[in-house]
Amino acid sequence: MPPGTPDPNATRCEGATPIAPTPLRRLTRFEYNNTVQDLLGVTLTPADQFPPDEIAGGFNNNAAVLTVSSLHAEKYAEAAELLAAEAVKNLSALLPCDPATVGEAACAERFVQTFGRRAYRRPITAEESDRLMRAYTAGRTDGTFAEGIEVVIRYALQSPAFLYRIESSGTPAAGEQRIRLSQYEIATRLSYLLWGSMPDDALLAAAEAGELSTKEQIANRARTMLADPRARRAAAEFFRQWLNLGKLDTMVKSASAFPLFDEAVRAGMKAETQAFIEHVLWSGDRQLTTLLTAPVGFANEALARLYGVTVPAGSSPSLVELPPERSGILTMPGFLAVHAHPDQTSPVLRGKFVREKLLCQPPPPPPPDANVTLPPAESGTSARARFTAHATDPSCAGCHRLMDPIGFAFENFDAIGAYRATEGGEPIDASGELVQTDVDDTFVGVRELATLLAQSQMVRDCLATQWFRFGSGRFDDEERDACALGQIRDAFSASGGDLMEMMLALTQTDTFLHRPVLAEEVTP
Known part of the structure; x- marks a missing residue:
């Protein structure tokens, strides 16, 4: 159902609604780094060396494409060795006991239980305990106690129970199509949704105590978790991916056309996103309108030169008031730069983002015989003039009329996001038009x-859909996710566009709290 369309089947939310298939989710590189740091107390980021996570639907945590190759397996083994060796350098911080007092074997057994519970995000089984103790024995034989613990860590970090978020508890009742997740599985869903990492000891204790049983308990816990600093990195990661800012790492710009762009500017662009999101969600009013229209930025010294403002010397981002032509995330230099080409702007890429990521109206791919050669950035011509063929060629016009008139609004900002009033010696025409939306104008x-988009119910519904896809690690199912999507959209709208309430709303859906019954679980 398109965002902004009233649900004529509201009764779908009555009773035990079916749950869409829940994919087996492997830890992404982002989640892996966060998890090992929280688990082991290290600062290493070994997942940076893993193969890149494939992107599907705009996000790199879609379980359908999170496969494990032979290279992944090799890198997991290397990372486990590196992390275990680093962790045991501060062995006393890892251990729940003193081996000199209780004895090495007894302390190792206690470590296996406590560490295993944290690494696997649930109490370990007797079989798992036995395997981890055998790993300890293998390392301790002809080695030291620390070497035994190191082998335990290496073993655990390569276990499917660590690398995957496995949900298999519960037994379906006769005729049931869904199973309520265990307390530990709900804790894990909460932590990876809101922190991008493993449950901490307090969250695991809440699961053990049965304090994640009701929606009210889960909402209260989620609010507490959003007040934790770890929530800031997770929220920033969602917005970073939604804005396509992962491309900042590999983005190339013409040195002759944009001499101002360098690595310091790139670093400033990357830092600004997290700082701005934190400002809106934790210091500001948390409103979608602010996200889209606030004329403020966060600039390091290099990025300040691009903005044309002054900040204290250094690399840390500082809050700056910007001229009124700037408008929230849509005029951040990082966003503008990744939605541009190396030597020129791109009304198509910028308009496509609005149409696809803010309105959830992805345009179809170009016809096979379409000429997709980029018009050269010739001196004395504007982007509007260069892209006139899109409006006159019948094979192009149908789709480009939905993108280009939006993208031309961005033409006052060049390919690295610097403001300009002219192009080719002529004043820039930044006029445009929205069509086929609920705020056409x-x-x-x-x-x-941005002011129009901030008033759009379609935009609110689309952002809620994007959050659902990111939080669920899969594409939405039009039928089976209709109830959950409706709840998130309704909560977002009822809050007046409060982004935090949108994030919390996902945790209150039956989709978040259940998994479907698998075919092999059905009793004949």
């Missing part, structure tokens, strides 16, 4: 465009 510049 003409506008001039990004600020007027």
Whole structure:
């Protein structure tokens, strides 16, 4: 159902609604690094060396494409060795006991239980305990106590119970199509949704005590978790991926066309996203309108030169008031730069983002015989003039009329996000038009465009859908996810566009709290 369309089947939310298939989710590189740091107290980021996580639907945590190759297996083994060796350098911080007092074997057994519970995110089974103790014995034989513990850690970090978020508890009742997740499975869903990492000891204790049983308990726990600093990195990761800012790492710009762009500017662009998201969600009013329209930025010294403002010397981002032509995330230099080409702007890429990521109206791919060669950035011509063929060629016009008139609003910002009033010696025409939306209108510049988008129910519904896809690690199912999506969208709208309430709303859906019954679990 398109965002913004009232659900004529509200009764779907009555009773035990079916749950869409829940994929087996492997830890992403982002989640792996966060998890090992929280688990072991290290600062290493070994997942940076793993193969890149494939992107599907705009996000790199879609379980359908999170496969494990032979290279993954090799890198997991290397990372486990590296992490275990680093962790045992501070052995006393890892151990729940003193081996000199209780004895090495007894202390190792206690470590296996406590560490295994944290690494596997649930109490370990007797069989798992036996395997981890055998790993300890293998390391301790002809080695030291620390070497035994090191082998335990290496073994655990390569276990499927660590690398995957496995959900298999519960037994279905006759005729049931879904199973309520265990307390530990709910704790794990909460922690990876809101922290991008493993449950901490307090969350595991809440699961053990049965304090994640009701939706009210889960909502209260989620609010507490959002007040934790770990929530900031997880929220920033969602917005970073939603804005396509992962491309900042590999983005190339023409040195002759944009001499101001360097590695310090790139670093500033990357740092600004997290700082701005934190500002809106934890220091500001948490509103979607603010996200889209606030004329503020967070600039290091290099990025400040691009903005044309002054900040204290250094690499840390500082809050700066910006001229009124700037408008929230849509005019951040990082966003503008990744939605541009190396030597020129791209009304198509910028308009496509709005149409696809803010309105959930992805345009179809170009026809096979379409000429997709980029018009050269010739001196004396504007982007609007270069892309006139999109409006006159019948094979292009149908799709490009939905993107280009939006993208032209961004033309006051060049391919690295610097403001400009002219191109090719002529004043820039930043006028545009929204069509096939619930806020159709003409506008001039990004600020007027963003003001329209901030008023759109379609935009609120689309962002809620994007959050659902990210939080669920899969594409939404039009039928079986209709109830959950409706609940998130309704909560977001009822809050006046409060982004934090949108994030919390996912935790209150039956989709978040259940898994479907598998075919092999059905009793004949």
